[in-house]
Amino acid sequence: MPTNSLTALGETLSTHIDLSKSRMETLVLLITGMIGSRTVNLSHVASERGSAAKPASTYRRFQRFFQHVDAGEDWAARLIISLLGIVGVRTLCLDRTNWKLGSKDINVLVLAVVTRRHRVPLMWTFLDGPGSSSTAQRIDLMQRYMRTFRATSIRYLLADREFIGAEWMYFLKENNIPFVIRVKKDMIVTLEDGRRFALSSLLRRTRKKHRIRAAFELPEKQGLLWLDFAAKKLTDGQWLIVAASRDGHHALKVYRERWSIECLFGDSKTRGLNMEDTGLTIHRRLSLLLAIVAIAMAWSSKTAAIALGCKKPPRKNHGYFAKSWFRTGFDMLRNFLRAGSEQAFQPWSRLNRKSALRWRVV
Secondary structure, eight states, rough: EEEEEEEEHHHHHHHTOOOOHHHHHHHHHHHHHHHTTOOOOOOOOHTSSOOSSSSSHHHHHHHHHHHHHEOSSTTHHHHHHHHTTOOOEEEEEEEEEEETTTTEEEEEEEEEOSHHHHHHHHEEEESSSSOOOOHHHHHHHHHHHHSOOOGGGGEEEEEEETTHHHHHHHHHTTOOOOEEEEEOOEEEOOTTOOOOOHHHHHHOOOEEEEEEEEEEEEETTTEEEEEEEEEEEEETEEEEEESSOGGGGGGGHHHHHHHHHHHHHHHHTTTOGGGOOOOEEEEEEHHHHHHHHHHHHHHHHHHHHHHHHTOOOOTTTSSBBBSHHHHHHHHHHHHHEEEEEEEEGGHHHHHOOOOOOOOEEO
């Protein structure tokens, strides 16, 4: 890529991030290099630069960046929202992804923003060891979101059966966070007449869809958490049951958007930037890497939105898109960067100017 293009990107980022000139150049090389090489493996990214500098020298430069830059938590969240051009309320998805590096478990709790076109990681927490997250970890992640944005910016929070629990749902409802969360069919609920049943028992005579007004018990609060439950029988005979903090009339339709975060994990791994190629295991460095990946994904997704405008990606005979929004933009962006085209930087030129997000370098 021409040097003037890299400089232009660095100048744009410098209005949002307070970094030294050298660190900013390294950040730009990392973002563009990961997109060009389709991997986060620093050795491959170093060879993507295409300059007089030896790949070993560039690789050591990347190592020093992850060694010395302490970005803190959630530094990229506002930048990502601004780059995507999202205004007003938004849908958030909560899920977990994991992989192994030797005997080390990399386990990440991810809060992502999803729209009709975009799906990008926004905030995350690294968990110790395998297994699901605790209620305290989920609450902490949502509190971090509310410190950066407002709870009123959340249209819905979507999550799968792994993210249930009366205390967790009580926290969401008390903080006015609308949610639609899938629940297990054997969960015990209390009806308005005081009787207690398993959800599966209430659905025994239902054939297709059903709505229930019921409550979870709150032992510590000595009260009840009233929710709307919507259920639908799937083609395999299993029940899809969701709990909604608001009117459950559209809950099942809203819950369909949750699948976007599963696609997001594919975009960050084998279908895109191959996150699992990293050799990093220290959580601070992994968090910095994931932020860079999120920026690259937002850039790719916005590239597709600008290039296609009001159109949609072409579909195949079976009705599905030939390529997703992300992959369409990702392939376009790689081509633009290789050709040194100024079209690659159109998403950045539309970025709103805000106060710099300051990083602390140690």
